[in-house]
Amino acid sequence: MPTPTSRLRFREMTQADLTNIAALDIxxxxxxxxxxxxxxxxxxxxxxxxxAVETHAGEFIGDCGLTVQTVEDERLVESGWHVLxxxxxxxxxxxxxxxxxxxxxxxxxDHLIAIIRPNNVASQRVATKxxxxxxxxxxxxxxxxxxxxxxxxx
Numbered sequence: 001m002p003t004p005t006s007r008l009r010f011r012e013m014t015q016a017d018l019t020n021i022a023a024l025d026i027x028x029x030x031x032x033x034x035x036x037x038x039x040x041x042x043x044x045x046x047x048x049x050x051x052a053v054e055t056h057a058g059e060f061i062g063d064c065g066l067t068v069q070t071v072e073d074e075r076l077v078e079s080g081w082h083v084l085x086x087x088x089x090x091x092x093x094x095x096x097x098x099x100x101x102x103x104x105x106x107x108x109x110d111h112l113i114a115i116i117r118p119n120n121v122a123s124q125r126v127a128t129k130x131x132x133x134x135x136x137x138x139x140x141x142x143x144x145x146x147x148x149x150x151x152x153x154x
Contacts, residue, residue, distance in 0.1 A: 001051060002099035008061065008092065010051040010099070013039050017052050020060040024082045028141065042067060048107070050080055053096050061087045064096035066104055069115060071147060072138055077109045081126065093126045101130050105152045113149040115140060124148070 002010050013021070013036045022032040030038060042049030050065035062083035069078045079100050081093045104112050114127045118137070124146065132148035139145070 001048075002065075002096075002103040004056070005095050005099050007055060008053055008096055008099070009056055010053055010064070010096075012043060013050070013052045013063065017060070020052070021063070023084055024062055025085060026082055039063075039065075048103075050082075053083075053092070060084070061092050062096075064093070064100050066100060066107075066109075069113070071113070071115070071140065076111065076113050076149075077104060078113050078115055079104065079130070079132075080114065081123070088122070093123070094129045097126050097130045101152070110151065110153045111149055112152055113147055116146045116148060118144055118146055 001012075004010065015033070015036060017036060018032055021035055026035060039049035046068055048066040050063040050067065053061045053064050055061060062081065064081040065079070067078050067080055068075055079097055081097050083093045101112060112132070113135070114123070114132055116123045116127060127148040132150045135147045135149045137144055137146055
């Protein structure tokens with residue numbers, strides 16, 4: 001799990017997070033319950049997943065972490081983040097994503113990616129702030145997606 005930052009801490013998601021996860025703007029085929037179940041399986045299978053992100057006072061901010069994604073038949077480690085709309089534009093996503101990037105480096109991940117929709121300019125800014133650069137555009141999960149990435153082995 002990533003090291004806490006000056007403003008944020010990370011913890012494993014549980015079913016008690018259902019209301020918080022439902023409040024995130026997560027699109028896709030997974031329901032909030034399935035989202036939590038998927039991440040709990042990731043913790044067991046990979047030793048990582050998306051973690052619940054909170055302030056040190058216990059205020060839920062969103063989720064952030066690592067997942068294994070298949071991109072054009074290649075399995076890659078992705079850094080992903082989702083922040084409550086009420087907590088955006090405060091630097092939380094960047095702060096959490098920086099901690100997750102460092103955690104990925106500590107795990108020995110050679111190449112880290114972020115999969116971002118072309119219209120999600122805010123997440124593209126977070127990706128560049130943590131040192132990821134645009135590598136290519138792909139078709140993923142029913143639409144175009146931008147792959148930002150960086151080698152961490154250097």
